[in-house]
Amino acid sequence: MKSAIVLGAGMVGVATAVHLQKRGWSVALVDRKEPGRETSYGNAGIIQSEALRPYPMPHSWRELLKIATGRTNDVRYHVASLPDQVGPLFRYWWNSFPTAHARASAAYAEIIAQAVGEHERLILESGAGNLVRRNGFRVLHREQAMFDAEAAAAEALREAYGVKFSVLTSRELQQAEPALTEGGVGGLHWQDPWTVSSPGALVSAYADLFTRSGGSILRGEAQTLRQCHNGWSVVTETGEIESEAVVVAMGPWSPELLKRFGYRISMVRKRGYHRHYAGGGPLDLPLRDAANGYVMAPMQNGVRITTGAELTSPDGKSDPVQLTYAEQAARKLIDLGRQVEPEPWFGTRPCMPDMLPVIGRTARHEGLWLNFGHGHQGFTLGPTTGRLVAELMSGEPPIVDPSPYRPDRL
Ligand SMILES: Cc1cc2nc3c(=O)[nH]c(=O)nc-3n(C[C@H](O)[C@H](O)[C@H](O)COP(=O)(O)OP(=O)(O)OC[C@H]3O[C@@H](n4cnc5c(N)ncnc54)[C@H](O)[C@@H]3O)c2cc1C
Numbered sequence: 577m578k579s580a581i582v583l584g585a586g587m588v589g590v591a592t593a594v595h596l597q598k599r600g601w602s603v604a605l606v607d608r609k610e611p612g613r614e615t616s617y618g619n620a621g622i623i624q625s626e627a628l629r630p631y632p633m634p635h636s637w638r639e640l641l642k643i644a645t646g647r648t649n650d651v652r653y654h655v656a657s658l659p660d661q662v663g664p665l666f667r668y669w670w671n672s673f674p675t676a677h678a679r680a681s682a683a684y685a686e687i688i689a690q691a692v693g694e695h696e697r698l699i700l701e702s703g704a705g706n707l708v709r710r711n712g713f714r715v716l717h718r719e720q721a722m723f724d725a726e727a728a729a730a731e732a733l734r735e736a737y738g739v740k741f742s743v744l745t746s747r748e749l750q751q752a753e754p755a756l757t758e759g760g761v762g763g764l765h766w767q768d769p770w771t772v773s774s775p776g777a778l779v780s781a782y783a784d785l786f787t788r789s790g791g792s793i794l795r796g797e798a799q800t801l802r803q804c805h806n807g808w809s810v811v812t813e814t815g816e817i818e819s820e821a822v823v824v825a826m827g828p829w830s831p832e833l834l835k836r837f838g839y840r841i842s843m844v845r846k847r848g849y850h851r852h853y854a855g856g857g858p859l860d861l862p863l864r865d866a867a868n869g870y871v872m873a874p875m876q877n878g879v880r881i882t883t884g885a886e887l888t889s890p891d892g893k894s895d896p897v898q899l900t901y902a903e904q905a906a907r908k909l910i911d912l913g914r915q916v917e918p919e920p921w922f923g924t925r926p927c928m929p930d931m932l933p934v935i936g937r938t939a940r941h942e943g944l945w946l947n948f949g950h951g952h953q954g955f956t957l958g959p960t961t962g963r964l965v966a967e968l969m970s971g972e973p974p975i976v977d978p979s980p981y982r983p984d985r986l
Contacts, residue, residue, distance in 0.1 A: 937968070
């Protein structure tokens with residue numbers, strides 16, 4: 577029987593382990609924490625089938641000036657972290673020009689288009705249907721120009737991919753969400769995405785499916801990875817384990833590990849914060865407040881507010897200015913109730929400079945496979961790219977053309 581170690585038990589690693597197991601591999605899933613306790617725990621919980629084009633960086637001077645002068649809550653940066661970020665950010669900016677972005681979007685759309693179907697299979701098999709709603713999410717706009725631009729972009733997606741959405745007047749938005757104090761200038765209802773009431777619990781459900789089917793989940797430190805006679809070995813709490821293949825699926829921590837093997841991989845790290853609020857007015861579906869750069873989503877622990885991107889160093893201390901601003905804006909929109917956690921959560925979106933995840937075998941190491949860099953949509957994409965890497969490792973026809981994601985492009 578072929579054997580593999582999967583390093584990282586977020587949405588991406590867990591789904592990779594499940595898909596390898598389905599193809600007859602003996603799999604050990606290794607993480608220093610329980611499954612789904614990092615980035616895959618703290619996100620907005622939207623399976624974003626509408627996100628067929630990855631987020632480009634703005635090119636207009638007006639937008640860039642807004643970021644530089646701190647006049648947007650979407651993006652914030654720390655000057656001290658810029659020397660490390662400037663190279664990857666420049667490449668991200670360069671790849672955001674229309675031709676490169678269209679190329680990335682064509683590849684991105686291929687995997688996003690599979691996302692709901694791939695989750696659906698795992699949701700059914702893991703019995704996690706109670707965590708999932710299939711009614712999409714809404715967006716509230718406060719500026720007519722921004723609203724018109726998003727409606728036009730949505731129309732283009734409908735024409736290209738058949739994405740379903742409706743444009744809502746201010747009144748229709750308030751009718752749909754009666755707890756809102758206002759409907760802005762109107763909004764959108766993206767109808768196809770699915771949403772979950774606890775992202776971490778969905779990862780746990782998939783991890784339970786994996787163990788029920790004979791897989792083992794072990795606590796261990798990925799930095800102990802080394803090549804050995806039989807392939808690869810890692811030290812876990814229960815001892816050293818070996819396998820013929822290893823998959824690095826450690827989200828934002830992946831490049832650090834790969835440095836040890838001579839791979840210098842640049843990544844744009846976009847930190848986001850969240851906090852829950854309980855005892856306030858009810859919210860039916862997740863709502864993005866476009867002008868204020870946050871999402872609020874009804875979750876098991878209350879309404880979860882998640883923020884946009886903070887460009888900071890990986891070990892930079894918590895500085896939840898965007899969350900404070902988002903909370904103030906949300907309190908004008910809805911009775912939020914009380915803060916649930918004393919301190920906000922934060923985690924990092926692992927974004928590649930060309931906006932595509934890294935999936936496939938490394939060039940110089942037999943049996944060393946990668947599946948990371950899913951940026952803003954790793955919760956959405958985990959089951960699809962988990963299947964893709966498992967198919968490649970098993971020599972099966974892949975679900976999509978894997979060439980745009982291959983590691984040697986970096
Ligand atoms: C605020 C916010 C909102 C978001 N909203 C959405 C959304 O609505 N929809 C969506 O699709 N995506 C969303 N995302 C993005 C999404 O959460 C990520 O892309 C995704 O969770 C990445 O999953 P992952 O499995 O690659 O990484 P992770 O979930 O971070 O998993 C990596 C794992 O590696 C383990 N690990 C790290 N280092 C080591 C080590 N040395 N040894 C052992 N184990 C190690 C960690 O413990 C962790 O379990 C959001 C992100 C943020 C921050």
